[in-house]
Amino acid sequence: MSVSVENLSVAYRSHRGDVTAVDNVSFTIADGEIMGLAGESGSGKSTLGNALIYLDPRMKQTGGKVTLDGRELPISDSKAMRHLRMTSVSLVPQYAMSALPPTRRISKITSDLLKSHGVRDRGGVLAEMKRRIALIGLKEDVLGKYSFELSGGMRQRVTIILSTLLNPSLLIADEVTSALDVSTQRAVGEMLLEFRDRGFVKSAITITHDLSILAQIADTITIMYAGRLAEKASTDTIVNSPLHPYTQALIASLPEVGVRHDQTTLTGIPGRPPSLVSPPAGCRFRDRCPFAFAKCAQTPPFEEIKPGHYAACWKVSEETK
Amino acid sequence: MSTLTVDRVSKLYRAASRGGGLTPALRKVSFELKQGEVISLIGESGSGKTTIGKVILRLVRPTSGTVTFDGKDIGKYSQRGLREYYRHVQGVFQDPFSSYNPIYRADRVFELLRDVYFARLPDREWNDKIEAALHAVTLNPGDVLGKYPHQLSGGQQQRLLIARALLLDVKVLIADEIISMLDASTRVDVLNLLVKLKRQGLAILFVTHDLSLGNYVSDRTIILRHGAIVEMGATEKVFGNPQHDYTRMLLSAVPELHKKWQHTPLGPVAVAGNGSAAAGTIEGIPNAAVAPPLAHASMLDELSHAGQVVKRDLRSLAGGTRRAGPGSPVAVALEPPALTEFEPGHLVAEPE
Numbered sequence: 001m002s003v004s005v006e007n008l009s010v011a012y013r014s015h016r017g018d019v020t021a022v023d024n025v026s027f028t029i030a031d032g033e034i035m036g037l038a039g040e041s042g043s044g045k046s047t048l049g050n051a052l053i054y055l056d057p058r059m060k061q062t063g064g065k066v067t068l069d070g071r072e073l074p075i076s077d078s079k080a081m082r083h084l085r086m087t088s089v090s091l092v093p094q095y096a097m098s099a100l101p102p103t104r105r106i107s108k109i110t111s112d113l114l115k116s117h118g119v120r121d122r123g124g125v126l127a128e129m130k131r132r133i134a135l136i137g138l139k140e141d142v143l144g145k146y147s148f149e150l151s152g153g154m155r156q157r158v159t160i161i162l163s164t165l166l167n168p169s170l171l172i173a174d175e176v177t178s179a180l181d182v183s184t185q186r187a188v189g190e191m192l193l194e195f196r197d198r199g200f201v202k203s204a205i206t207i208t209h210d211l212s213i214l215a216q217i218a219d220t221i222t223i224m225y226a227g228r229l230a231e232k233a234s235t236d237t238i239v240n241s242p243l244h245p246y247t248q249a250l251i252a253s254l255p256e257v258g259v260r261h262d263q264t265t266l267t268g269i270p271g272r273p274p275s276l277v278s279p280p281a282g283c284r285f286r287d288r289c290p291f292a293f294a295k296c297a298q299t300p301p302f303e304e305i306k307p308g309h310y311a312a313c314w315k316v317s318e319e320t321k
Numbered sequence: 322m323s324t325l326t327v328d329r330v331s332k333l334y335r336a337a338s339r340g341g342g343l344t345p346a347l348r349k350v351s352f353e354l355k356q357g358e359v360i361s362l363i364g365e366s367g368s369g370k371t372t373i374g375k376v377i378l379r380l381v382r383p384t385s386g387t388v389t390f391d392g393k394d395i396g397k398y399s400q401r402g403l404r405e406y407y408r409h410v411q412g413v414f415q416d417p418f419s420s421y422n423p424i425y426r427a428d429r430v431f432e433l434l435r436d437v438y439f440a441r442l443p444d445r446e447w448n449d450k451i452e453a454a455l456h457a458v459t460l461n462p463g464d465v466l467g468k469y470p471h472q473l474s475g476g477q478q479q480r481l482l483i484a485r486a487l488l489l490d491v492k493v494l495i496a497d498e499i500i501s502m503l504d505a506s507t508r509v510d511v512l513n514l515l516v517k518l519k520r521q522g523l524a525i526l527f528v529t530h531d532l533s534l535g536n537y538v539s540d541r542t543i544i545l546r547h548g549a550i551v552e553m554g555a556t557e558k559v560f561g562n563p564q565h566d567y568t569r570m571l572l573s574a575v576p577e578l579h580k581k582w583q584h585t586p587l588g589p590v591a592v593a594g595n596g597s598a599a600a601g602t603i604e605g606i607p608n609a610a611v612a613p614p615l616a617h618a619s620m621l622d623e624l625s626h627a628g629q630v631v632k633r634d635l636r637s638l639a640g641g642t643r644r645a646g647p648g649s650p651v652a653v654a655l656e657p658p659a660l661t662e663f664e665p666g667h668l669v670a671e672p673e
Contacts, residue, residue, distance in 0.1 A: 181365035186574040212576040255537035269506035
């Protein structure tokens with residue numbers, strides 16, 4: 001069991017008190033698993049990803065623990081985390097396109113990064129980097145370039161190479177394909193798969209709002225809603241037979257190539273997610289859910305419905321009893 | 322019956338920095354947008370799709386070519402004529418958050434419009450008009466009027482901007498990536514709204530990089546690459562029976578829920594043992610063990626490389642001048658690949 005998150009809660013400090021953006025979240029990621037984490041904006045998916053690597057001063061851990069490769073990850077201790085970043089946990093940030101400083105060549109960025117992480121054999125790592133650059137079909141001369149000389153897709157791929165250079169156990173890839181064209185999306189997605197297959201990363205969390213990308217690259221998909229987990233299962237199960245009404249509605253709202261308005265009318269989900277400043281009691285999807293009933297006023301547990309298939313929904317729990 | 326005709330429109334942008342290179346953003350693009358028709362304009366970044374929208378909205382002057390609306394060249398409009406033009410042709414853009422001034426209430430966009438077009442309209446009629454427009458975009462006036470932009474969701478903001486266009490006698494709507502910033506659950510509502518407006522006779526140019534969204538709403542599809550049309554025709558023909566290699570490549574890259582990409586792993590390459598690299602000891606990497614690059618990635622880099630070559634050639638050929646007279650090197654570089662009719666109404670470009 002590579003990663004295990006138990007009852008993790010993360011809050012943002014604000015003038016009006018703490019806003020709990022990640023609320024009592026538990027899941028595990030197996031070795032070699034790419035877990036997709038999907039949800040609407042404001043669902044807490046990026047907060048969850050960031051919490052596993054860097055809690056910025058506005059954020060605090062209010063409960064739970066994270067275990068990586070059998071050892072507890074000291075996520076609220078930024079100094080201790082410093083030694084684990086890049087080597088054990090690594091992040092490809094959202095807006096990775098702008099993650100590369102414009103005044104340094106890629107090679108200089110790389111050696112600065114390695115120096116600050118105390119890597120001694122920098123020549124060896126650089127040789128490996130060149131090999132990985134060739135592997136994904138970029139030319140070696142990207143090392144001598146400034147970030148603005150590269151296209152968006154090239155920058156994104158260089159950022160992923162940098163993040164995974166020290167073969168971290170866990171890679172957190174936050175919206176890495178969102179700002180890219182479809183063909184570049186595919187190149188980046190395949191690159192993640194290839195890096196996992198080669199063991200450059202042991203396991204990964206891919207955070208995105210785009211379920212169809214996850215259908216391509218993720219082994220399992222976790223759906224988050226208003227700070228809580230709604231459903232987790234294998235990619236096939238989430239795509240073909242989701243149980244949670246939110247997942248079902250989300251899947252039904254996606255247009256696919258070949259679906260046209262005059263044949264099938266897709267429907268969105270009415271309403272919007274509740275504010276996390278004072279979230280409603282009980283199931284947070286209740287107000288938008290077509291199946292809500294009296295019991296939904298209580299918070300549904302995130303429980304295993306079938307082997308490997310978790311959901312937090314009273315309707316689902318009752319039907320499978 | 323109003324028609325918007327884009328006739329051999331070209332646009333050369335000159336880079337402000339780095340030697341003032343010229344970029345052909347559009348190369349003799351021609352198409353017609355009829356009443357009650359949705360055309361999706363699909364292209365990757367840098368394909369010129371947004372420039373077309375801007376040329377139609379007269380925010381950008383084309384280097385050559387004309388746009389005519391109801392038989393009149395929009396480049397020749399006077400200030401007053403332009404105001405009338407905007408009564409019929411309106412645009413909505415990608416980022417709703419930047420279309421509003423966060424200091425003012427969101428419905429100020431209506432008031433600004435009123436000052437220009439409906440200054441003499443009595444309050445009551447104006448309010449009725451707003452109510453009708455909001456109703457048309459399925460917004461509840463109580464939910465949105467008097468609110469600040471941050472109190473509205475992205476979907477509500479976009480629909481409010483469409484409602485603003487509907488207050489006018491709008492015939493053509495340029496919708497430039499209007500749903501790419503929305504959540505999946507609200508995207509489809511805006512798409513369905515476009516379909517409804519189209520059925521009421523609105524002509525829509527739906528500019529997007531997302532093939533599945535374009536496919537869902539449009540009657541016709543135009544695929545753009547490097548500023549030129551590579552394929553154009555009825556949406557079901559272009560998507561169902563794509564003829565150009567570029568269209569096929571785009572379609573094969575679209576992530577679909579129920580169909581996986583054909584990903585073939587790169588085959589064995591010696592890799593230093595996992596984890597050991599963390600200690601900084603990557604040893605024994607055979608020099609010759611460079612695997613064949615991902616087919617897709619290399620194709621892309623070739624494409625962007627080709628783009629660079631076009632730019633450089635243009636710069637050297639044109640010697641930095643903007644003139645594009647017939648027969649000049651720039652005119653040659655602006656020449657798009659020839660389109661041939663594959664079947665009635667389905668045009669395919671020659672390979673470049």
